[in-house]
Amino acid sequence: MRTQVGIVGAGPAGLFLSHLLQRAGIDCVVIETRSRKYIEERVRAGVLEQESSDVLRQMGLGARMDREGLIHHGINLRFNERLHHIDFQDLVGKGVMVYGQHEVVKDLVQARLDSGAPLLFEVSDVAVDGLDTKTPTVRFTHQGQAQELVCDFIAGCDGFHGICRPAIPEGVLKTYERTYPFGWLGILAQAQPASEELIYSNHDNGFALLSMRSPELGRLYLQCDPEEDLANWPDARIWEELNLRLAGGKGLPEGPILQKGVTQMRSFVVEPMQYGRLLLAGDAAHIVPPTGAKGMNLAFADVRVMARALDAFYRDGRDDQLAAYSEVCLRRIWKAQRFSWFMTSLMHRFPDDSAFDRRRQLADLDYLTGSRAAMTSLAENYVGLPMEWALS
Ligand code: RFL
Numbered sequence: 001m002r003t004q005v006g007i008v009g010a011g012p013a014g015l016f017l018s019h020l021l022q023r024a025g026i027d028c029v030v031i032e033t034r035s036r037k038y039i040e041e042r043v044r045a046g047v048l049e050q051e052s053s054d055v056l057r058q059m060g061l062g063a064r065m066d067r068e069g070l071i072h073h074g075i076n077l078r079f080n081e082r083l084h085h086i087d088f089q090d091l092v093g094k095g096v097m098v099y100g101q102h103e104v105v106k107d108l109v110q111a112r113l114d115s116g117a118p119l120l121f122e123v124s125d126v127a128v129d130g131l132d133t134k135t136p137t138v139r140f141t142h143q144g145q146a147q148e149l150v151c152d153f154i155a156g157c158d159g160f161h162g163i164c165r166p167a168i169p170e171g172v173l174k175t176y177e178r179t180y181p182f183g184w185l186g187i188l189a190q191a192q193p194a195s196e197e198l199i200y201s202n203h204d205n206g207f208a209l210l211s212m213r214s215p216e217l218g219r220l221y222l223q224c225d226p227e228e229d230l231a232n233w234p235d236a237r238i239w240e241e242l243n244l245r246l247a248g249g250k251g252l253p254e255g256p257i258l259q260k261g262v263t264q265m266r267s268f269v270v271e272p273m274q275y276g277r278l279l280l281a282g283d284a285a286h287i288v289p290p291t292g293a294k295g296m297n298l299a300f301a302d303v304r305v306m307a308r309a310l311d312a313f314y315r316d317g318r319d320d321q322l323a324a325y326s327e328v329c330l331r332r333i334w335k336a337q338r339f340s341w342f343m344t345s346l347m348h349r350f351p352d353d354s355a356f357d358r359r360r361q362l363a364d365l366d367y368l369t370g371s372r373a374a375m376t377s378l379a380e381n382y383v384g385l386p387m388e389w390a391l392s
């Protein structure tokens, strides 16, 4: 098999890239180790920056999002038993779209299959080689047949645990990493969300977040131990703790819990995000803790920069944008890393905090919610910083 761009991974990065390339008239093949059902049911992120939803809409991929997604004009921060609203619309004239990542994935998969373009599920034994040649190759097994996909470029969109990043020779990448002494216990519940907009709560018992997937379906999170055993969290304890941290102990509408899981918190970046003709994007190159709601948006931003650079290569024979791919992406990625770290540090209880640290954290929140300048900065970051397309 021969293609222009071999895309490894059908998460938000790989799927969205396939649409951007198709629109530019560039051939690509997407391969995915999991089944279609699995990726369409994997509950993860829920917030699209304004520009992420705008670009989906412009590409003709936003019809269901516009019907079923929820536009939010702000968020709430809760601490010292009080709720403070941050009005993005008033502060920066923008908002965000609350629409599940798995719904985005479903829409992108359906549109790709409808177009008849190749998207292969349940492949195995995936390997990449020839990365520093003009014909990098993806090898894999599909329906029992060994396949060789010869490409001009490979897009490594295979997430944090993928095979593309480890295929880069040792010594090329520099890794920046921070782990946090807590995780998130996330639930999906058949329960009406108690608030129209998200609530991020800093409580003495730890962080909690109220989000949603629809007016009937709540998505809620509790700060927990990173190695937390779910057996310690029967449904009644989850609701009790959510009630305490989000609503002062009472009044949170409850309902059957449909899914439960624990997520580790990590900040991670590799530099550069490219080697020869392999370009990494999304979680394959960087991870943010979810408190800033940036992961899926960063994946989209990376592949927008990549698609532009590939378009310049095929259309005008220019490779300067490809050469600058990593550097251009990383400037914005580091700002999103900073924001995600800031939100994480602001909202969680750290086990080794002194009484001084705790008072300082609450003063940070008090300052933030009392200062229009500070709220504007938060709003500007949360709705999404402008795209950067070139080095300046
Ligand atoms: P993905 O989604 O991990 O997709 C990678 C795909 O590659 C496949 N794969 C392979 N395919 C072929 N060959 C191989 N060898 C392969 N190895 C792996 C995998 O099966 C998978 O399908 O990465 P991508 O596309 O970079 O997208 C990144 C996002 O998924 C991630 O950043 C977000 O989910 C993070 N995130 C959030 N992001 C936001 O923008 N807003 C949010 O509100 C938000 N909340 C969250 C989050 C992530 C969370 N969890 C569960 C980590 C909340 C949570 C709780």
Ligand code: PHB
Pocket (backbone or CB within 6 Å): 044, 045, 046, 047, 198, 211, 212, 219, 290, 291, 292, 293
């Ligand atoms: C979600 O809805 O899953 C969600 C929302 C905001 C976050 C993280 C996750 O910061």
